[in-house]
């Protein structure tokens with residue numbers, strides 16, 4: 001499973017998966033590429049967000065290319081698993097060793113995440129994500145995903161609207177990624193926004209203004225949900241959907 005699904009922004013139903021694992025004797029492989037360093041109260045990922053013990057995950061995998069701003073990735077698990085991957089995993093005997101600056105960047109990020117400054121970044125990402133998602137919803141576009149997912153997909157449905165949206169937002173100075181078939185169903189092309197703790201409110205507002213203008217131009221206000229009554233206060237403690 002993926003902690004945060006990279007094209008949907010949804011969070012794995014981890015509690016149910018752990019219960020099934022126990023019941024049926026399955027092995028659980030969790031890809032935390034988009035969740036580690038980003039979700040959960042302390043940024044420890046989907047296991048923390050869903051209240052699941054890492055000991056209930058057999059293979060805990062992640063990349064260092066997103067929250068860690070570095071390169072490479074990791075596999076965590078039992079000592080037996082790690083020994084096995086070292087001995088038999090293709091990458092271990094054939095890949096180059098990690099360059100010291102790359103390894104140091106990862107260690108520094110891990111250290112930072114344990115500090116109050118790092119925790120403030122996790123909180124800032126949460127706030128940015130919530131603010132951006134709420135403004136999109138208020139605009140009347142369709143945005144998928146969990147409130148804490150820093151991956152925010154906005155549905156544009158047709159492939160041609162996806163290309164037009166990327167082109168128009170790029171012209172307005174907003175870098176976005178368009179995703180279509182085969183990464184999504186044929187009729188569910190989308191724009192994938194990825195939020196960062198470093199985005200300022202002014203940057204988010206400028207991007208949202210550009211998105212709103214493009215939503216008008218291309219007819220992207222597809223949502224039939226009533227818009228939220230009022231934006232939530234920062235650091236809201238509103239209950240999160242179960243996962």
Ligand SMILES: Cc1ncc(COP(=O)(O)O)c(C=O)c1O
Pocket residue numbers: 002006031033034063064065072073
């Ligand atoms: C779910 C998921 N797993 C793993 C990766 C791999 O990341 P990397 O870019 O480090 O190869 C990605 C990259 O986007 C991803 O989305």
